Amino acid sequence: MSDSEFDVVVIGGGSTGTAVARDCAMRGLRTLLLERDDIASATVGTCAGMISSGLKYRNEPDIMELCSEEVVHFNHIARHIMMKIPILAPLLDLSDAASDSGYIDAYSEHAEEREVPAMMFLTPEATLEIEPMVHPDVIASVYYEEFFIDPFRLSLLQALDAINHGAKVHTYCEVIGFEKTGGEIQGVVFYNRITGTTETVRTKLVVNATGPWAHKLARMNDSKLDLRLNKGTHVILDRRVVNVGITARALDGRWVYLFPHENTTLLGTTALDTWEDPDRLVASFDEIEYLLQSIEAVIPSIRESRIIRTMAGIRPLVPDWKVSEDKVTRGYQIVDHENGMISFTGGKLVMCRHMAQDVTDLVCKKLGVKAICKTHEKPLPGNEDDVDVESLSVEYGISLHTLERMRARRGTDIVKILELTKEHPEWKTTICTCEPVIEAEIRYAIREEFPQTLNDLRRRLRLGTGPCQGTSCTYKAAAILSEELDLEGDDFLVDILDFKAERWKGIRPSMRGEQLAQEELAQGIYTCVGNLDQSDVDYDLKPWEEGA
Amino acid sequence: MNEDEAFEYVKGTLRSERITPYHPYEIEVVRSIEKCINCGLCINHCPVVAAVGIDRFSGPRSIAVELSRSPPEYWSTADIVYLCTGCGTCREVCPKNVDIPEVVNLIRARIFKHRPDLVPKGFYVVQEPLTEYNLAFQPWEDKEEKSESRDMRLEKLGLPYVQDRVLDKAEILFYPGCQAEERAQEVREAAKVILDYFDVDYTLLDEMSCCGLPARLMGDDQTARSLADRLKKKVKKMGIKKVVTTCAGCTSNLSDLSYYFDWGVPTVHILEFLAEDIGLQRFGEDMANSSRLSPVHVTVHDPCHLIRHTSRQIMDYALEILREIPNVRVTESEAYDSCCGGGGLVSYHSRDVADAVVKENIEAIQKTGAERLVTPCPLCTAQIENNLFKSGSSVEVDDLTVFIAQRLPKKG
Ligand SMILES: Cc1cc2nc3c(=O)[nH]c(=O)nc-3n(C[C@H](O)[C@H](O)[C@H](O)COP(=O)(O)OP(=O)(O)OC[C@H]3O[C@@H](n4cnc5c(N)ncnc54)[C@H](O)[C@@H]3O)c2cc1C
Numbered sequence: 038m039s040d041s042e043f044d045v046v047v048i049g050g051g052s053t054g055t056a057v058a059r060d061c062a063m064r065g066l067r068t069l070l071l072e073r074d075d076i077a078s079a080t081v082g083t084c085a086g087m088i089s090s091g092l093k094y095r096n097e098p099d100i101m102e103l104c105s106e107e108v109v110h111f112n113h114i115a116r117h118i119m120m121k122i123p124i125l126a127p128l129l130d131l132s133d134a135a136s137d138s139g140y141i142d143a144y145s146e147h148a149e150e151r152e153v154p155a156m157m158f159l160t161p162e163a164t165l166e167i168e169p170m171v172h173p174d175v176i177a178s179v180y181y182e183e184f185f186i187d188p189f190r191l192s193l194l195q196a197l198d199a200i201n202h203g204a205k206v207h208t209y210c211e212v213i214g215f216e217k218t219g220g221e222i223q224g225v226v227f228y229n230r231i232t233g234t235t236e237t238v239r240t241k242l243v244v245n246a247t248g249p250w251a252h253k254l255a256r257m258n259d260s261k262l263d264l265r266l267n268k269g270t271h272v273i274l275d276r277r278v279v280n281v282g283i284t285a286r287a288l289d290g291r292w293v294y295l296f297p298h299e300n301t302t303l304l305g306t307t308a309l310d311t312w313e314d315p316d317r318l319v320a321s322f323d324e325i326e327y328l329l330q331s332i333e334a335v336i337p338s339i340r341e342s343r344i345i346r347t348m349a350g351i352r353p354l355v356p357d358w359k360v361s362e363d364k365v366t367r368g369y370q371i372v373d374h375e376n377g378m379i380s381f382t383g384g385k386l387v388m389c390r391h392m393a394q395d396v397t398d399l400v401c402k403k404l405g406v407k408a409i410c411k412t413h414e415k416p417l418p419g420n421e422d423d424v425d426v427e428s429l430s431v432e433y434g435i436s437l438h439t440l441e442r443m444r445a446r447r448g449t450d451i452v453k454i455l456e457l458t459k460e461h462p463e464w465k466t467t468i469c470t471c472e473p474v475i476e477a478e479i480r481y482a483i484r485e486e487f488p489q490t491l492n493d494l495r496r497r498l499r500l501g502t503g504p505c506q507g508t509s510c511t512y513k514a515a516a517i518l519s520e521e522l523d524l525e526g527d528d529f530l531v532d533i534l535d536f537k538a539e540r541w542k543g544i545r546p547s548m549r550g551e552q553l554a555q556e557e558l559a560q561g562i563y564t565c566v567g568n569l570d571q572s573d574v575d576y577d578l579k580p581w582e583e584g585a
Numbered sequence: 586m587n588e589d590e591a592f593e594y595v596k597g598t599l600r601s602e603r604i605t606p607y608h609p610y611e612i613e614v615v616r617s618i619e620k621c622i623n624c625g626l627c628i629n630h631c632p633v634v635a636a637v638g639i640d641r642f643s644g645p646r647s648i649a650v651e652l653s654r655s656p657p658e659y660w661s662t663a664d665i666v667y668l669c670t671g672c673g674t675c676r677e678v679c680p681k682n683v684d685i686p687e688v689v690n691l692i693r694a695r696i697f698k699h700r701p702d703l704v705p706k707g708f709y710v711v712q713e714p715l716t717e718y719n720l721a722f723q724p725w726e727d728k729e730e731k732s733e734s735r736d737m738r739l740e741k742l743g744l745p746y747v748q749d750r751v752l753d754k755a756e757i758l759f760y761p762g763c764q765a766e767e768r769a770q771e772v773r774e775a776a777k778v779i780l781d782y783f784d785v786d787y788t789l790l791d792e793m794s795c796c797g798l799p800a801r802l803m804g805d806d807q808t809a810r811s812l813a814d815r816l817k818k819k820v821k822k823m824g825i826k827k828v829v830t831t832c833a834g835c836t837s838n839l840s841d842l843s844y845y846f847d848w849g850v851p852t853v854h855i856l857e858f859l860a861e862d863i864g865l866q867r868f869g870e871d872m873a874n875s876s877r878l879s880p881v882h883v884t885v886h887d888p889c890h891l892i893r894h895t896s897r898q899i900m901d902y903a904l905e906i907l908r909e910i911p912n913v914r915v916t917e918s919e920a921y922d923s924c925c926g927g928g929g930l931v932s933y934h935s936r937d938v939a940d941a942v943v944k945e946n947i948e949a950i951q952k953t954g955a956e957r958l959v960t961p962c963p964l965c966t967a968q969i970e971n972n973l974f975k976s977g978s979s980v981e982v983d984d985l986t987v988f989i990a991q992r993l994p995k996k997g
């Protein structure tokens with residue numbers, strides 16, 4: 038394939054863009070994905086990863102049906118990165134119960150397809166046995182089950198699968214303009230942040246999958262796209278503090294939740310119409326307090342749990358105005374600007390494959406290509422088979438838990454990493470102690486999954502996402518990255534600063550309790566010992582850093 | 586589905602997702618683990634890490650920041666969590682008081698429920714008698730033989746036999762624990778000699794039953810709880826004021842049970858009882874009259890379950906008590922408070938690890954030049970005695986209760 042001529046250029050490497058690139062590539066289109074930063078570096082990385090039944094959209098039966106179908110598909114193509122979470126909605130007074138019967142029917146309608154039970158009521162005794170942290174005055178609870186996915190791995194696996202099917206994926210390439218003839222897009226101009234050069238590729242069509250930036254890309258193409266941008270924040274707690282997911286009515290009557298997620302717990306989420314720059318976004322004090330107070334009504338002791346950080350993202354909603362956020366459709370729209378660009382508004386993680394299917398159908402139609410969608414049939418990399426970590430642990434002499442965590446990221450591909458340890462037994466060393474991540478996986482990821490920075494490694498490996506938030510792994514991982522990518526000493530330090538700054542962005546807004554002790558230790562290591570605050574490398578403070 | 590059927594269904598999902606909900610009393614443990622700041626201080630103090638290396642046992646830090654974070658994955662820690670002896674050294678040095686030994690129990694309990702195939706097979710030797718006889722050891726088949734064995738031990742040690750006392754009501758319950766009940770009978774007898782000597786109003790249980798610690802350590806929570814309940818009922822019914830034990834494990838476990846399940850009755854080790862209830866002065870005065878005091882040079886081993894799970898005060902008492910016995914010279918071993926490797930049921934499945942841990946103690950004991958080692962726990966006694974013997978050492982080991990009883994004057 039030529040490196041400068043494509044059938045379709047997909048802009049944006051979130052869940053949507055990677056899904057589109059995968060579908061296009063699988064249908065044989067010459068595909069290029071351009072991502073300004075890293076795969077899953079924006080909205081998708083701040084979401085809860087719920088592959089939801091669509092429960093909240095009971096007024097949109099077609100969306101609920103679509104969600105249910107997608108759950109079935111993801112359980113087929115990506116089961117190795119999926120989890121099922123049992124959920125309780127504790128009811129503290131009868132009016133809660135009465136007002137919610139609509140949800141129950143709506144959820145239950147497609148439950149069978151998803152192989153989960155219809156919603157059920159539980160007694161207060163049963164509720165408290167399942168989750169003793171629930172308020173003792175609970176009068177009943179509603180029980181249901183939902184599926185969750187690792188949104189980082191999903192996006193990355195979609196990108197890798199696109200590459201496997203012939204697509205090109207360029208990260209750190211920001212689209213800055215379009216070459217047009219007669220109002221029609223002929224080429225895409227982008228700035229390559231790694232090489233520092235501006236490049237142009239020719240293409241027949243462009244799919245604008247830039248989430249909350251979609252209107253800006255449209256504008257670059259002299260088109261208008263309206264979006265309703267809506268900020269959402271999560272508070273992340275250390276480890277799984279609840280036995281099951283908990284949902285509850287927030288202070289303002291919306292629903293909030295406490296979901297076990299991987300080895301943490303997510304408390305979310307807020308929904309605020311926003312006009313902020315997504316690149317400078319941080320959680321606000323009000324949001325954190327709103328979430329804590331809302332969940333406190335049903336889990337009174339929640340503040341005793343350790344908060345490690347926050348994360349905030351912007352939902353690119355369909356532009357329904359003059360209604361409250363929760364009345365806005367959670368469906369998506371495909372907007373054909375009729376000038377070579379097709380944009381999305383709306384959508385969800387759970388729908389990304391479906392969005393891709395729809396848009397690729399349109400792309401194929403426009404290009405006169407006849408090819409059918411197979412993205413729901415073919416497994417994503419690693420989901421080809423079951424993995425027996427117990428025998429692998431014996432075979433390779435690596436602890437079971439290390440392998441189980443690795444399996445949850447990689448499925449059958451785990452063996453490729455383990456093979457590396459045959460020649461390099463020293464790569465069995467644990468680098469990130471919290472997740473954990475061993476050196477072999479870091480080296481493998483650097484070689485096969487095109488990361489450029491420590492933050493990219495974090496998205497691929499969960500490096501530094503545990504309770505210590507990179508206190509113990511950053512230097513070690515940076516050394517490996519520098520060796521593999523042949524980085525200069527200054528780049529090494531800047532990368533450490535970038536990584537710590539990114540962690541700080543989430544830690545700072547919610548910092549309290551036990552995390553204070555953690556930060557003190559981190560400070561001791563990185564400033565008192567590492568002298569990073571005195572470093573004279575060329576580093577610009579981030580907008581959320583002190584003194585910026 | 587009605588609510589009961591619904592609950593049954595939910596239990597099924599929890600089982601298939603490998604979730605056993607935390608009990609309210611376990612939440613305290615989880616909170617404690619959340620405090621870990623990954624400073625790594627504990628690693629250098631863990632005796633198992635020191636003995637077998639971090640590649641075999643990833644150590645307390647990894648238990649806190651890695652292995653204990655997600656209950657559905659607890660099964661995958663089975664190659665590590667059974668190697669913790671529960672000595673509590675990590676917890677003692679941790680700047681955040683992270684309760685590693687308890688989270689290990691909490692994890693083991695989940696593996697026991699969800700992946701019994703990963704529970705070390707060696708544990709079933711303990712589990713069988715526990716569920717069948719409420720004891721950690723197979724009881725003697727022939728009661729005659731048991732008495733003969735006891736008498737032989739008494740004779741060898743020069744201890745008198747004091748009749749068993751089982752009363753409906755008494756001030757004190759003497760609770761020997763399984764090891765002293767079935768194996769180290771001399772310890773049980775020695776305690777009776779001491780209690781009898783000081784005219785203590787005590788009783789034994791009509792039928793000895795285990796405190797449940799071994800069940801808890803192997804993760805069999807259900808058995809642990811039913812044994813604890815059984816004991817609680819008996820203790821409550823007898824209306825006793827205090828439980829006195831001779832075993833470090835029983836002391837700490839019964840104290841925990843009493844705290845978490847409102848027994849309202851404290852448990853003390855017989856050393857505490859001597860120091861606090863009998864009084865060191867009276868003890869010393871009586872000892873001064875003893876005729877059985879040939880000079881002896883000893884060194885002392887501190888059981889983890891006393892110093893780290895209960896209180897270091899108890900071993901301070903031990904030294905004070907030894908000081909009150911004339912002709913006893915004590916030399917401190919460099920490894921006096923280092924775990925003997927006998928804890929956490931490690932020796933039941935990984936003898937090599939338990940023995941690697943005790944090596945440090947053995948070397949340090951030899952260095953003291955003492956002729957005897959004393960320690961107030963029949964389990965430590967057995968573990969250290971075996972390993973001293975294997976290493977060809979001539980140092981003899983005494984349970985401290987026996988050592989004291991041997992030196993008491995004849996009751997007159
Ligand atoms: C708090 C929160 C919770 C959520 N929870 C869920 C949930 O549980 N389940 C669910 O289904 N959905 C959830 N969502 C919604 C879901 O996350 C989003 O709808 C979805 O992930 C958006 O993905 P995306 O790929 O469209 O956008 P993004 O992930 O934002 O990707 C857009 C990409 O475009 C890139 N880009 C921008 N401009 C350029 C340019 N000029 N050149 C090149 N690249 C560019 C950006 O760098 C970015 O990587 C949640 C959203 C939020 C905010």
Ligand code: SF4
Pocket residue numbers: 630631632633634644645668669670671672673674675676685686
């Ligand atoms: S309790 Fe003892 S053996 Fe277990 S981790 Fe802590 S120090 Fe190590």
Ligand code: SF4
Pocket residue numbers: 620621622623624625626627628645646649675678679680681682683
């Ligand atoms: S358990 Fe305690 S000593 Fe060990 S790493 Fe954590 S905070 Fe440090």
